[in-house]
Structures are given as C-alpha cells and as structure tokens.
Amino acid sequence: MKGIMLQGTSSDVGKSLVATAFCRLLLQDGVKAAPFKSQNMSNNSFVTMDGLEIGRAQGIQAEAAGVKASALMNPILLKPQNDRASEVVLLGKRHVTYDGMAYRKGFYETGRAAVATSLSVLEKEYEAIVIEGAGSPVEMNLQDRELVNMSVARMADVPVILISDIERGGVFASIVGTLSLLPKEDRERVKGIIINKFRGDRSLFDDGVKWIEEHTGVPVLGVLPHLGDHGIEQEDSLGVAAVTRRKGLPEYTQLSIAVIQLPYLSNFTDLEVLLQEPDVSLTWVRSPEEMTVMPDVLIIPGTKSTIQGLRELKRLGWGKKIEQCQQEGVWIIGICGGFQMMGEGLEDPFGTDTGKKGETERGFGLFPSNTVFQTEKEVMIKRGCLLSETGDPLFVIQGYEIHLGQTVMKNNDQFCSFIKMDYGQTGGYWSPDQRIIGTYLHDLFRTPNARRYLLNSMRRSIGLEEVKGNVRRPDVYDELANSIRPHLEWNKIREMMGLKA
Structure with missing residues (x-):
C-alpha cells in the first residue's frame, strides 16, 4: 500500500493536525489521498453524506484531501458514555455498548476484520493513504489486542513517522523512550521523526536535531512551528481549551x-x-x-x-x-x-x-x-x-x-x-x-x-452594534499546508509513501 502512518509519543502531540496537513499537501500536489484511522475515541463525530457516523478528525481530513468522507476512513468509533462504557460505532452504524474489558475480549476479531476490509477498499480507490494512530504505540498493557497503532502499520505495510510535542517538555526522553520500547520489527518501521509545536528560532534546535538522529538512527523530517489559532476544529476533550x-x-x-x-x-x-x-x-x-x-x-x-x-x-x-x-x-x-x-x-x-x-x-x-x-x-x-x-x-x-x-x-x-x-x-x-x-x-x-x-x-x-460585511471562510487547509510545507522534508516523505518526489 502507498501511504504513511503518523504515530505519536503521547496523546495531543498534533497527530490529527499533521495528518490534516498531509492530506492537503497531497491534494496540492495532485495526489488523490484518503485519511484513515482504524479506531477513534471521541464524542465529536462527523456525519457522511450517506448518513454514517465517523470521527470528526477523519471528516475534516477528508475535506482537506478534497474527497468525500466515508465510514471506511474510520471503521471503529468509540463514544464514551460514562467512565466504564462506550458506544461502539462500527462502519458508521451504532453497534453495541461495551465496557473496556468486554470490548477487548468480545470485539477484537470483529474490529480487526473491519479494519482490514476498510484498508483493502481504500487502497483500490486512492493513490495514497494517510493513516493516523492514537495515543502512544507503546501502551504496554494493550499490546496483545491493539487495533490502532503498529498492528495497523503492519496490516497496511506502510512506514511510520513518529511525532513528538516539544511544547510540553521532555521531547528527547519521549522519542528515545518510545523507540526503545518498540519491538525490533516495529522500530525498524519508524522511518522518520517530526518535532511539533516549536516556538522561536529554529536554528536554536539544530543541536537537538543532531542529538536525536545520532541517538536513534532515525532522521528528523521536520520541526514544525507552533501554529496558534490555526482555525481547524479540535476533536477531543484536550482541545476544549482551544x-x-x-x-x-x-x-x-x-x-x-x-x-x-x-x-x-x-x-x-x-x-x-x-x-x-x-x-x-x-x-x-x-x-x-x-x-x-x-x-x-x-x-x-x-x-x-x-x-x-x-x-x-x-x-x-x-x-x-x-x-x-x-x-x-x-x-x-x-x-x-x-x-x-x-x-x-x-x-x-x-x-x-x-x-x-x-x-x-x-x-x-x-x-x-x-x-x-x-x-x-x-x-x-x-x-x-x-x-x-x-x-x-x-x-x-x-x-x-x-x-x-x-x-x-x-x-x-x-x-x-x-x-x-x-x-x-x-x-x-x-x-x-x-x-x-x-x-x-x-x-x-x-x-x-x-x-x-x-x-x-x-x-x-443588548445594545451592541451589528457586525456588517460579507462573511467569508478562509481556506484554512491551504493556510495550514502552506505554513508547514517549508518546515518539512516533504520530498523525502513522498518517497517514503511510494510517490515520486
């Protein structure tokens, strides 16, 4: 399969936003691409034109890619109802409500089959797939039945780029720690690293890039600036503050x-x-x-x-x-x-x-x-x-x-x-x-x-003046793509995806 998978050292490092940017970059380059996230957990959903429900992020990424959103792009959506149970939406339709343990025991094979089928269909319809992981790929207590990180990368047989958030601190430990916890086969699949949410003079981090590459053997393919108010919707509760x-x-x-x-x-x-x-x-x-x-x-x-x-x-x-x-x-x-x-x-x-x-x-x-x-x-x-x-x-x-x-x-x-x-x-x-x-x-x-x-x-x-003038929504996806393209080794990333540079 031609494509790439974006994984993160933790939640909220910017995987969804970077995936959205990749979708628009590919559209700008004339590539018909589709977003994909095997399993999403969010109460912010998106309704496709055929009345099916997927994660909001994949709906937004489809918009950025210039394609019609499909339930195949997010075959499993978990919608938390309380601290222990979530509604499972399977291929866009309400399936059942599970608690955590019952879900892992009773749904894994069904979910895995839906993920495999979705990837197979998307591969035939699109030139490239931009796959997003969830959380961290090294949640050690979940490795035997995970459906959203390295198991998907293996299923799709695509390279992985690891994203880390420098804003929260600990970027070196999070990258080295994540890579060291991955099994050898999965670690070899990680072909690049992206540092996200960098503030200030990029040249001040040159030594940091050199250190990461020397200690991991994995190239840094981008140091992305902190974008502030980028105008693209946040998906999960961590984005409420925005x-x-x-x-x-x-x-x-x-x-x-x-x-x-x-x-x-x-x-x-x-x-x-x-x-x-x-x-x-x-x-x-x-x-x-x-x-x-x-x-x-x-x-x-x-x-x-x-x-x-x-x-x-x-x-x-x-x-x-x-x-x-x-x-x-x-x-x-x-x-x-x-x-x-x-x-x-x-x-x-x-x-x-x-x-x-x-x-x-x-x-x-x-x-x-x-x-x-x-x-x-x-x-x-x-x-x-x-x-x-x-x-x-x-x-x-x-x-x-x-x-x-x-x-x-x-x-x-x-x-x-x-x-x-x-x-x-x-x-x-x-x-x-x-x-x-x-x-x-x-x-x-x-x-x-x-x-x-x-x-x-x-x-x-309440006695305020009305706001006048035409209302025009800027193309936030082009703005996003144009703001990060100069900070990426984009030609190298295209080559990783199996596309011509």
Whole structure:
C-alpha cells in the first residue's frame, strides 16, 4: 500500500493536525489521498453524506484531501458514555455498548476484520493513504489486542513517522523512550521523526536535531512551528481549551457567551466557529459559581449521556442559575442533548441513554416538550432554511443530526419554528422573544450568514452594534499546508509513501 502512518509519543502531540496537513499537501500536489484511522475515541463525530457516523478528525481530513468522507476512513468509533462504557460505532452504524474489558475480549476479531476490509477498499480507490494512530504505540498493557497503532502499520505495510510535542517538555526522553520500547520489527518501521509545536528560532534546535538522529538512527523530517489559532476544529476533550477566547476589548463591546462544560461533552466543535466573530468572548463553565458575571448568552451543548449530564447539572445548582438567566433576559441555547434537557421530561424506556431501562428525569422546563430515547439512532445530513422572527425564509443552512432521543413539542403557540427543514420538518424552536432556542441541528453556526444573523439579533438585544460585511471562510487547509510545507522534508516523505518526489 502507498501511504504513511503518523504515530505519536503521547496523546495531543498534533497527530490529527499533521495528518490534516498531509492530506492537503497531497491534494496540492495532485495526489488523490484518503485519511484513515482504524479506531477513534471521541464524542465529536462527523456525519457522511450517506448518513454514517465517523470521527470528526477523519471528516475534516477528508475535506482537506478534497474527497468525500466515508465510514471506511474510520471503521471503529468509540463514544464514551460514562467512565466504564462506550458506544461502539462500527462502519458508521451504532453497534453495541461495551465496557473496556468486554470490548477487548468480545470485539477484537470483529474490529480487526473491519479494519482490514476498510484498508483493502481504500487502497483500490486512492493513490495514497494517510493513516493516523492514537495515543502512544507503546501502551504496554494493550499490546496483545491493539487495533490502532503498529498492528495497523503492519496490516497496511506502510512506514511510520513518529511525532513528538516539544511544547510540553521532555521531547528527547519521549522519542528515545518510545523507540526503545518498540519491538525490533516495529522500530525498524519508524522511518522518520517530526518535532511539533516549536516556538522561536529554529536554528536554536539544530543541536537537538543532531542529538536525536545520532541517538536513534532515525532522521528528523521536520520541526514544525507552533501554529496558534490555526482555525481547524479540535476533536477531543484536550482541545476544549482551544475553543475559548476572552477578547482584549472593553467588556461593554463584547458579546459574552458562556458554555456549560457537561460530562461526556459531545460535538463541542459546534462552537469553534463562533470565534470567527470579531467581538465574541467565549468561556467554558462547569459550575454556576464559575459564572461570576451574567453572560449575554448561555449555551447548553450536547452530551453522550443526557440524563446523567442533566442530573449532574442539577447537583451543581444549574437549575436555579438557568432560571435566573431566563429572568434576566440571557439568551439560552440548547443543542441536541442541551435541547433535550431544556424540556419538561426525559424518558429512557430501553436504557439506551443511561444503561438502565425505565429511567426518567425532569428537565429544566424551558420548553413544553418531552424526550423519549429510542433504540435506533438518527444520523443524517439535513438541509433547510433559517426563518426570521415573522417566519419568513432567510438563508439556506446545512448541518447534521445524531441522536437517540425523539422530542415531541406539546401544543403551545408560544414557541415557533426558526428552522424549516427541506421536507417540512421543524429543525428548531424559539420563544416569542427569540431568547430561548433549542435545536437538534449540529453545525448551525457553520453557515456564515445564519451565524451572523443570529448573533446580530443577540447584539441588538443588548445594545451592541451589528457586525456588517460579507462573511467569508478562509481556506484554512491551504493556510495550514502552506505554513508547514517549508518546515518539512516533504520530498523525502513522498518517497517514503511510494510517490515520486
């Protein structure tokens, strides 16, 4: 197989971002490439055009590669529901919920077969495969049944580049330690090293590069700069900190948005695009006490365990705080699980949300709605139209829905539809003053004109000036690729992949 595998000395060293850059570099070079990650663990997912669910990172990497995302690019997706159990999504569809030990014992052969099949199909359809590993390849207690690092490199028979993060310190020990723990066969597969997140004058690290190459015998193929706000979505909970900004503006010129950081938070990437607005201040809060001043907007995002998350919010005192926010005119937005919590009640007759059949919980009561969790998950791309306060169509929008719950709004003329989907369905509701909003639609704010319209409504309500001008999303993938190409031995990497330099 023509391709490369990117592994890391630990989590959050930048494997996903470098893989995204490689996908765009290959597209710029005229190579039809596909991303691949055999097994991903994340509650931030991506819906393919055929209604299948994969990890968000592989969806983004497919965009960077200029190809249509496929479930073959991430055959196994693990979505944590609590500290012990995860929902397994196999080839894009909900498969089963396992705890850790049962997963290792009962799923390994099934998972391995799915990985092998996916690689075989992708090899026939693409000129090169950019494979991403997970965590570290030397988690010694998991070596016998791992499905995501060296076992995949062997299966695909591709060379490996090891990535290490210099920002966190210990780069020399992490590289040498990782290589020393690998079996000889796997160590020989590592053909290059990339140092990521370097700050300052690159020449100051020349001696470091020389030391690494002398002590490992593996060439350093790049020292990549720290990119800061690169504009590409983060996938896992380690990236939540990146979706935060306190603008250096006077407080009275900011639109302040607070987001409740739920347990088992899902699809927090819904919110990253808000940082493209020039006057938005966005912060995460776990408890009401952390919200020292009342924000202009409070967002309740999605979670993989809605009832458990709702109970935790009540325990922390969010019930009274949300009521206070409503009384003081704060805009309150619920997305997916957050929308479900804003209703009057939640029911789990089959145990698909809590793991226990028959569980129920009262919601915050902002909407006259009831949610019942089903056995079949709704996963689909949806298109529709954003409506004005008077119900007039404004902008075409596109997003996706992923949910087990079905929410029924009781007859109540006070709450109007603000999104009308293509087939006449209601995509979301808001109150008469538009300040209470609920929707299942992820990526609502990614439609630039819709985001600008909604935020301008919020700005007007608190006396801020509207933001004018055309909204244009920069090509962040080209910017990423162009920013790291000069810092890579790219021709050597292409040769490793079996491509002409």
